[in-house]
Amino acid sequence: xxxxxxxxxxxxxxxDLGSRMGIWLFLFTELxxxxxxxxxxxxYRFTYQQEFHVAAKELNTxxxxxxxxxxxxxxxxxxxxxxAIRKDNKFLSIFFQVITIFLAFGFMVNKYFEWxxxxxxxxxxxxxxxLAKGNGExxxxxxxxxxxxxxxxxxxxxxxxxxxxxRFTMKxxxxxxxxxxxxxxxxxxxxxxxxxxxLFPLFYxxx
Amino acid sequence: xxxxxxxxxxxxxxxxxxxxxxxxxxxxxTGVTVAVAGINFGNITVxxxxxxxxxxxxxxxxxxxxxxxxxxxxxxxxxxxLLFLLISIALLFSDYSFL
Numbered sequence: 001x002x003x004x005x006x007x008x009x010x011x012x013x014x015x016d017l018g019s020r021m022g023i024w025l026f027l028f029t030e031l032x033x034x035x036x037x038x039x040x041x042x043x044y045r046f047t048y049q050q051e052f053h054v055a056a057k058e059l060n061t062x063x064x065x066x067x068x069x070x071x072x073x074x075x076x077x078x079x080x081x082x083x084a085i086r087k088d089n090k091f092l093s094i095f096f097q098v099i100t101i102f103l104a105f106g107f108m109v110n111k112y113f114e115w116x117x118x119x120x121x122x123x124x125x126x127x128x129x130x131l132a133k134g135n136g137e138x139x140x141x142x143x144x145x146x147x148x149x150x151x152x153x154x155x156x157x158x159x160x161x162x163x164x165x166x167r168f169t170m171k172x173x174x175x176x177x178x179x180x181x182x183x184x185x186x187x188x189x190x191x192x193x194x195x196x197x198x199l200f201p202l203f204y205x206x207x
Numbered sequence: 208x209x210x211x212x213x214x215x216x217x218x219x220x221x222x223x224x225x226x227x228x229x230x231x232x233x234x235x236x237t238g239v240t241v242a243v244a245g246i247n248f249g250n251i252t253v254x255x256x257x258x259x260x261x262x263x264x265x266x267x268x269x270x271x272x273x274x275x276x277x278x279x280x281x282x283x284x285x286x287x288x289l290l291f292l293l294i295s296i297a298l299l300f301s302d303y304s305f306l
Contacts, residue, residue, distance in 0.1 A: 020277075035296075042296075076227065194267050206244075
């Protein structure tokens, strides 16, 4: 063991390209996860076109648009955090990461109020109000809760990840020479953004 | 360490400007997609929204996710994954002729 430990201390192997490929492989699985759901959405939207239109009117386009702007901006601050650390500006990188977390938090706050308003109106999976509606509307809200819910879960995980990266940056684990961790968290965060780019028009803009 | 240093550089000169520009375009496209949603184009309404979403995703993938700076092999690697998603979509649409 000690020989191995000595070897490691002498030569730390790094393969950043391999690390990036690993993250992308993980992102592909996410693509399949959400891709499958979008396929289900496509079939049901086609089958219940009119009911999907009626159901989508219940959604708040303003909150949806606001959340789109928040998420796009958080993607920008995330990528700027990487530029900053590469320019060896530790303070600015931490600043951008914290802003990203705040924006993600803002997204979740909006999501909370949006969901709460729906639940307050009696629209949630299995509720009497919802079950009294047609099949198409039940399916629309089912997909709405599952897809935006799973997306929201990704936002929460992203917040934790970026929080860990902020700590790494403070400690110097992430620095101008070695920022692959931050890059990986960034790639994950941008994927979450891309999923929202599709969720937004498909749920909020079909009235 | 030397050989590793060669391959972990994503791009040569990191700059803030390009990302801010991409962000502005993304905001603009969001504005367009919201504005257009109010107009009924009939069958191409969904197509319009999806086209804008695809353009936005392309920008995020290329710039924010640094695919622009990756090697051709890497781009192929991502392309194959997208191709398989496309095949699933095409197969589904051949089953459900959305007309």
